[in-house]
Amino acid sequence: MSAEGHVPDSSSPGAGTAGSGPAPNQTLTLAAMLFAVSMTFIDQTIVAIAAPDIIDELGLSSSGMQWVINAYLLTLAAFFALGGRLSDIFGHRRVMLIGTVVFVVSSVLCGAVPTGDFAQTWLIIFRATQGVGAALMFPAALAVVVAVFPVDRRGRALALFFGLSGALTAVGPILGGWLTDWTWRAIFWVNVPIAVIALVLTLMARIPQVSRRDPLDVPGAVLVAAGMGLSVLGLQQASAWGWSSVTTWLCIVGGLLVLVLFCVYERRARVPLIRLEVFRERAFTVDVLVLFFSMLAFVPVFFFASVYAQVSLSASPNQAGLYLLYFFIGFGLASQWGGRILDKRGARPALKLGSALGAVGFALWAGKLTTLSMHDQWPYAALAGAGIGLLLAPASTDAVNRAIGASYGEVTGITQTVRNYAASVGLAVFGTVLTHVTTNRVADTLQARGIPSGPARSAARQVAEAVTGNADARRPTGSGPVATATRDAMSSVRMDFAEANRAVFYGMAGALVVAFICSYFHPGTRVTSRPETAPHPTGQDTAPA
Incomplete structure (x- = not known):
């Protein structure tokens, strides 16, 4: 790649797509892809809200329910890179349609799970196939948007794409709570009308079908x-x-x-499958590093803020979802600003400013968690969201713009794999911090009330496992002096849990500080032109719509 940040692309300079036939409708294309990927974002959080009802009706074990949640995220992370490459080989539109169908059929089957001994296995299997469908759909959908919009408009288009799709993650808890009041099965069936709209809009948008004759x-x-x-x-x-x-x-x-x-x-x-030489370009590597460290905070904050609201603030699941909206108001507004910065000045200013705002926002938010007041926290939650929103689309778009040989699906597969892997690391590491600090602080609280060290730590571990497992720890059960002391100390336990979350949120601020340091190594070059695609060893086959 040239020092000027040129991106090889087989697309025509005008419309940003390859192939003959009528130009695609960019508005319909963006709407279609947003409807499609919205399902993948909502499903990351919606199932956790309905977990108690699913366990009660189907008789699942708590570990089995955890596998139902994790099966989706696990297959999503494992197959993202493959999904991106398949979209390059067989065509972005075709793979996006296949992924959407796989996802929605799996959703219907999840909602139709029979009661009985096979229920847990059934749910785990079809949650896993949901993840496969999402891994096919998301990189292909993102690659469609990239291919349809020319470079000079791509920043704003992808800012809208990431801003709206990311904000939909907050819809999961709210929608899940509302649908679960009717039946928990509806959390899966709601994907059917969304998928139908996505499929119809995709067909109406006249998206060209571009494929490559590469072997897999x-x-x-x-x-x-x-x-x-x-x-x-x-x-x-x-x-x-x-x-x-x-x-x-x-x-x-x-x-x-x-x-x-x-x-x-x-x-x-x-x-x-992945041409690793793309990492030789410093800008791409910095984009990926910034995405990794920012995603350590972005996805885990949904879980930790929601559980904090329910335990420390005594909020309902619906109220916890509304609590997250503070974060997403800042996220949604700033994501549009980030797209404009990318189009006019390149990615580096947005990466630096976004990571700095995010670090400050999370640090200030952490300091306010022990006030146990939503009213005192909303400006800092919005600031943290604004920081993530400001950098997310520019980092992702700049990385995709530097794709080798217009392998948009391949590069989106890389960036989305990094994002999902970072989310898994963040959930695991911060979850350990939360459990450890909660256990220590609750044990200290119980010992201060006269409970011996051994029983106090045992009870503290039970409380920590309950609240970090998204269980209702506000009503401890059992009898005896330890259980009685724990119930009596619940107001103090809520504060202990808030202080444990403060350590987690300071950790998220630290991750954004590392992202800020990484952003300084971005060369600041912009992708400003679109030369012809570099020769490929196996050629290319372009099929019009």
């Missing part, structure tokens, strides 16, 4: 899926298995070793 790197696909799957599994299960568990570290270290093997293999493959 099957060994590379197996290695990256195994490596991502194993390491994410270890991170997800660390709280259940324990950080001292051999199984936890076998999964994490084994997965990382498989990913190293994947990188070695890819450097020698004739047509690799």
